[in-house]
Amino acid sequence: MTALKGLALPAALLLAWQLAVMLTGLQSDTIAAPDAIFAALGRGLTEPAFWADTGDTLAAGGMGLALGFVLGTMSGVLFGLIPPVGRVMRVTVELLRPLPAIAILPIALLIFGFGYRLEVAIVAFGTCFPVLVLTEAAVRQIEPRLSEVARALALSPGARVRKIVLPAVLPRLFVALRLAAGIGLIIAITVEIAANPIGLGARLMQASNSLRPADMYATLFWIGAIGWALNWGMLRLQLWLFPATKGAAQ
């Protein structure tokens, strides 16, 4: 019910927009009427090229996220378990972390050229730091008694990570993954808009450059829908897998 109430305002705005366009007989290169946008979206959804672009963005973003997540988790566990290493790396991490991921685009472009690898690298760079910071904090907050249990049982370092550390931080790791997925999508689209000629970002730029506002808004709407569905799906999954994270979910 609340969700429906929440939809009332966007629906009213769309309707007002539609009416305004119809009453003024608007002809524009920047604004399109809602009915034209939805028609364009409907057309897109039947085109293989539209789905190919969607697939490119999701594949490049997904691979970047996977790489960034693995790197972030591994360094986070290492830094959290061995505080001297964490302390030594702190300055480096704090210097690199605030750097907007898109700022490394020129360098990455020189190294990788256009294509998947460029996007994967930048998404990995941008998602690795938030995952690292969240993982390191989670590892530090593991119940110290469990570390003593691991010592008393003379667990090997590998067994300690597998049997104690990772299961203990798993719920928070999943929260980190969900946040990183959102960041990853933003970076992937940004890279595509700024330079990389693949995916939904490039489609958006093409529509804009060739003055097809209906296609542009349709793509924009579609990207929003993907982002929303991604977050919704992962939140459901998180609450289902780790019911205790409800408080930390939002």
Added chain:
Amino acid sequence: MLETTGIDATENAAEDVLHVDAASVRYGATTILDQVDLTLEKGEFVCVIGPSGSGKTTFLRLLAGLVAPVQGRVLFRGTEHRAPSREIAIVFQDYANALLPWRDAEGNVSLALEAAGVPRSERSDRIHTLLRTVGLAGSEKKFPSEMSGGMQQRLQIARCLAQDPDVLLMDEPFGALDAMTRQKLQDELLGIVRESNVTAFFVTHDLEEAIYLSDRIIALEPNPGRVSQIFDVDLPKPRNQLTTREMPEFLRLRRELFDFIERFEQ
């Protein structure tokens, strides 16, 4: 019973399970334990009492290998012992923190077997036997969060027994439990120790619990923590919650221990 330091002590040490030789523990500038000596014989049940700040828990951690002495040494079966060993199991007071909340009862016991490299095929039988030993048959699939405090502490004891230890170190294990559960667990613990012939080192602030369980009581005094007195407990076994506690010897020891503790309460 307290061994004096010297050549004899070192030679005898091979026959004793644990031997502490003039060991001191410091945290920074503070001396927590000052030159303590102790010999634990096989199958013996020793309780440690003392006012707060007398280093009871540190003594246990020293025996566990969780802290290293700055002076003196700890010998386990004749060899110097500086890191934890699977042959020495520790039962912590805060059972809720010491269990893995994401593993059920079986899984928690299994952790000790996995650490010892017991093959998967043998684990299940041993887990069931151990859970039966501590009175948790039928709770195999329960998670710690679904158990009462007493059950969780039983589970921790089962995990420690799964290590098949020579020494069982216990840090106020029943301190957070209600009186009835505590008495029940005391009797079960005595039974387990008798049957497995494990050596028990038990820290408690409950003087009657110390008398009831022990063959010997080590009384520590504070500032810095050191061994003050040793009380031999000469009460018949098996002990009984009603008759043992009414014996003149029990009451005499109770009086002595209370007098001892009183001295530090002013």
